[in-house]
Amino acid sequence: xxxxSPTALPTVRHSSAFRGRxxxxxRSGHYAVPHRYRLHLSTxxxxxxxxxxxxxxxxxxxxxxxxxxxAVPDAPDGGHAALRPLYEASAxxxxxxxKAPVLSDAWSGRIVSTHAPDILRDLDRFPRADGEPLRPxxxxxxxxxxxxxxxxxxxxxxxxxxxxxxxxxxxxAALDVLLDTLGRLERRLTGEEYxxxxxxxxADIDLWVSLVQxxxxxxxxxxxxxxxxxxxxxxxxxYARRLAAHPAFGxxxxxxxxxxxxxxxxxxxxxxxxxxxxxDWAAHADSGR
Numbered sequence: 001x002x003x004x005s006p007t008a009l010p011t012v013r014h015s016s017a018f019r020g021r022x023x024x025x026x027r028s029g030h031y032a033v034p035h036r037y038r039l040h041l042s043t044x045x046x047x048x049x050x051x052x053x054x055x056x057x058x059x060x061x062x063x064x065x066x067x068x069x070x071a072v073p074d075a076p077d078g079g080h081a082a083l084r085p086l087y088e089a090s091a092x093x094x095x096x097x098x099k100a101p102v103l104s105d106a107w108s109g110r111i112v113s114t115h116a117p118d119i120l121r122d123l124d125r126f127p128r129a130d131g132e133p134l135r136p137x138x139x140x141x142x143x144x145x146x147x148x149x150x151x152x153x154x155x156x157x158x159x160x161x162x163x164x165x166x167x168x169x170x171x172x173a174a175l176d177v178l179l180d181t182l183g184r185l186e187r188r189l190t191g192e193e194y195x196x197x198x199x200x201x202x203a204d205i206d207l208w209v210s211l212v213q214x215x216x217x218x219x220x221x222x223x224x225x226x227x228x229x230x231x232x233x234x235x236x237x238x239y240a241r242r243l244a245a246h247p248a249f250g251x252x253x254x255x256x257x258x259x260x261x262x263x264x265x266x267x268x269x270x271x272x273x274x275x276x277x278x279x280d281w282a283a284h285a286d287s288g289r
Contacts, residue, residue: 016114016115017087017114018091018114019114020113021112021113022103022122023125032127036105036106036107038064038067039051039066040067040101040103040104041067041068041100041101041102042068042071043068043252043257044258047100047101047116048069049212050206050209053209053252054120054202058134059128060123060126063127067082071254071256071261072257072264073097078099080099086104086109086110086111089111090110101114101116101119103122117147120202120205135201135202138197142203143201143202150207153177154178155213157174157175157181158214158219159218161222161226163221164221175226185233189236193242195207204243207239212281215278216258216281219274219276220270221270223273224273228276237278244279244284244287245285245287250286251285
């Protein structure tokens with residue numbers, strides 16, 4: 001089954017202050033060598049959670065260390081105080097928030113990138129003793145399509161479906177996009193363990209984190225009827241349970257941090273769907289430890 005993005009919602013654009021890339025050799029300036037780079041992230045943030053999972057699957061603990069940041073940014077402008085020196089060293093008179101995630105270069109003391117999808121792609125270029133690539137050859141288009149589908153058809157659609165300031169027709173249309181997206185992924189996963197190539201890839205990271213966000217964040221702003229319709233995709237939620245028990249996934253799941261981050265940022269009204277939990281994520285994550 002080909003995977004395509006929904007057309008009822010506009011494309012999501014990732015906005016990042018720094019968009020450097022790690023190349024394949026020394027001519028690129030930033031090239032993949034052990035112990036040169038560091039990841040700074042919070043696993044309460046969906047982008048940070050994706051990077052933490054990818055980092056673990058690739059086995060990069062020794063060659064690219066990780067600095068974990070608080071679930072709730074501690075600077076008044078919504079950034080992380082610990083990242084401010086990196087931002088100021090990387091851009092003259094930088095005045096914006098020092099946001100995570102960040103991939104930094106220890107040789108220069110500056111930021112390479114704050115763009116999570118690029119960072120995940122570049123981690124795939126690091127030399128490693130084990131860990132299969134997250135973007136296997138021949139499956140790149142499927143992985144990219146799942147990334148767009150999760151951003152537009154799950155996360156953006158779920159957010160619009162639960163917005164109190166959206167008109168009823170807009171919320172209904174967004175919910176239709178969400179359910180259609182989940183249905184397509186359900187069909188893809190019926191009889192299949194993973195989304196691409198018969199093994200774990202970046203596509204599975206994207207989908208799993210989107211499902212975590214759907215149940216722990218977006219569900220809180222949906223009505224009960226919508227949440228019950230979302231729970232009907234049995235293959236999809238069985239897949240989510242199975243991955244939660246995988247050490248590279250469940251070990252990074254900070255449910256308390258996700259809740260604190262959500263409550264610290266969200267100004268919307270809580271809806272009745274908040275009382276209908278879809279999965280017991282903590283129990284499934286504990287089963288894999």
